[in-house]
Amino acid sequence: MPGAEKINGEWIKRYKNPWLIAGPCSVESEEQLLDITEKVAAQGVKVIRAGIWKPRTRPNSFEGVGAKAFDWIKSARSQFQVQFATEVASAQHVEQALKNDIDILWLGARTTVNPFTVQEIADALQGTDIPVLVKNPVNPDLALWIGAIERIYNAGISKIGAIHRGFSSFRKSQFRNEPVWQIPLELKRNIPEIPLICDPSHISGNRDMIFDISQKALDMGYNGLMIEVHPDPDKALSDAQQQITSDQLSEIRKNLKIRKATSNNVLFKNKLEELRDKIDSIDHDLLETLSNRMKVIGLIGEYKRDNNVTIFQLERWNEIIKSRPDWAEALGLGREFIEDLYKLIHTESIKNQTNILNQHTSKSK
Known part of the structure; x- marks a missing residue:
């Protein structure tokens, strides 16, 4: 702004x-x-x-x-x-x-x-x-x-x-x-x-x-x-x-509990920094895993394109949106959170596969 x-x-x-x-x-x-x-x-x-x-x-x-x-x-x-x-x-x-x-x-x-x-x-x-x-x-x-x-x-x-x-x-x-x-x-x-x-x-x-x-x-x-x-x-x-x-x-x-914006306690700051370093490492692994998933999505998109198959597959999406929240719940994660997360992932997957199909279409013209 x-x-x-x-x-x-x-x-x-x-x-x-x-x-x-x-x-x-x-x-x-x-x-x-x-x-x-x-x-x-x-x-x-x-x-x-x-x-x-x-x-x-x-x-x-x-x-x-x-x-x-x-x-x-x-x-x-x-x-x-x-x-x-x-x-x-x-x-x-x-x-x-x-x-x-x-x-x-x-x-x-x-x-x-x-x-x-x-x-x-x-x-x-x-x-x-x-x-x-x-x-x-x-x-x-x-x-x-x-x-x-x-x-x-x-x-x-x-x-x-x-x-x-x-x-x-x-x-x-x-x-x-x-x-x-x-x-x-x-x-x-x-x-x-x-x-x-x-x-x-x-x-x-x-x-x-x-x-x-x-x-x-x-x-x-x-x-x-x-x-x-x-x-x-x-x-x-x-x-x-x-x-x-x-x-x-x-x-x-x-x-109501009124909390401080931060703490000047040295032990607190050191421990917080240590935990944040762990978060950074986990996030790096998480993003690498997500990137690998998108690469596989790309391969699936090419396979669908070559076999003249539609991008959206309702049965497969129903299977994912049902099973992933179940898996998440067993790991102590919230169902609604995982449902929202996979909807975002699915939207990006559809976008990527659409781009692959469109690239092929434009080349064939």
Whole structure:
């Protein structure tokens, strides 16, 4: 990302580590907002999340109370000495939020996926210095996420953060949105300075899973969490199943383990280096084995070509995708992991054999 080194990752250090943003999915009434703000602020939380406009999948769903919530936010901020973060999905939202002194803005997953909308929001942010958090797009597309961050950065905003809220998937899963952890970690590799926040509420879709996802995020070095908290979650007007009470938030925070980024212990460093050397050696052998497998795939491709046989063989693929997870399970490896791995290998094998067939075809013309 051009100029990524100029992103100001230091701004997040004004908040306690790990940073916690907590509050209702949607602002529903002044009483609800004051109630939850008081309870969350009493725990030392300095930033309250408050959805004013809620982009919903179905048109008759609760879509937020709109701009009238700004007066309630001002009242809560004054009473409890906290900051507020809210989602913006258009340039008009940005203008209204800035006019009403909202402290932090975030772009939702449905917004991040649309470069035209992100650019309109970026244009509306020109000349401001407000922190902006960018949620991952709905679909697992790292380039879209980076592109949205670039557009905000190019508007002159240096206080940028990324929110990992998971990705939509057709696959049956325990998650509302698949975490696909490697994508936010790859984002961090591309933009090392950007603060990374996890939204366990949207990843889980289930309050019983929030602690485990929060702990995993912190274990991987995330800078903070965004958690949905409601006075009476079961009666919430949006996303009821994934919201928790302030007491549940307190319990989660009490049990979270905060780990160090590294250790200066010499014995630790030496042992870690020794184990990493072993990993490097194993990886070299693994890649050599994979290369040998692809060479055999190439020979099979030539044999199919010479005998005028199709590349894809359904019976053989069914045999592989059934047997390899069984073998893996006997070795203590996860079935799903091996299934995904072999799907990647199979895709590359099909590609290689297709190239062999196409080379022969082009030579014969």
